[in-house]
Amino acid sequence: MDLNLERNGRVLTVQIAGELDLSTSPAFRERIEAELGQNQEIQHLILDFKETSFIDSSGLGAILGRYKSMAQRNGKVSAVNVPPHLQRLFELSGLLKVMAIYPSLEEAQN
């Protein structure tokens, strides 16, 4: 898994390339938490799944963990470029109750 983090003011966008599972979710958690820790003004975490090939419940748990971090600072989490097979997992897991999906990065930012 490769992560590309880009901060623009109060918005942190994270592009997730590859697989988010038991092996890679600790790095996902640590990278994002480090960025959030250094930038207390971040209020909106946008996760970009365009290059994400696989997620299981370990990966979904890591996303839920970041939602909890953002909720603690009264922020929010959004998802963009979600392929159909991931959308189904998001629906089954209940993540969509706390994470909005937008068709594009621009719409999530607005």
Place this chain on the structure above:
Amino acid sequence: MKENYLKISFPSLPENVSLARVIVAAFAAQLDFTLNELEEIRVATSEAVSNCVIHAYREKSGEIQMELQIEDGALSIKVIDEGCGIQDLDLAKTPAYSTDPERMGLGLVFMESFMDKMTIESQPNQGTRVLMIKKPERSKDNNGDQP
């Protein structure tokens, strides 16, 4: 229909979860599964093997056995560990049951949802055997089987 089997064992390392997914997906591709069904098989395999790493052996290293079989047009996946076993199977199957805030407790739910059949045999301190079976929907249509 050609029958086939594969038996492998590997240490309970997080890095081997993706390896298990790749092996099962390549084996399953011998049947007429759709891409969506193969994705479901990959998720179910990932959950079963991850459970061995996270719960069965915890911080210790142990061995995971995986037995794959194609028989009567169906794929069966056995995932076997000799770890701590499951104390309360009904509780473990409860959606969103997890003791870890970074986990959703959905592993067994996904395994049951994505496979046609899933059974678990487990005894405390004697390990766990998971059996998952799935048949391609397209072959069910052809021979009149009910999904």
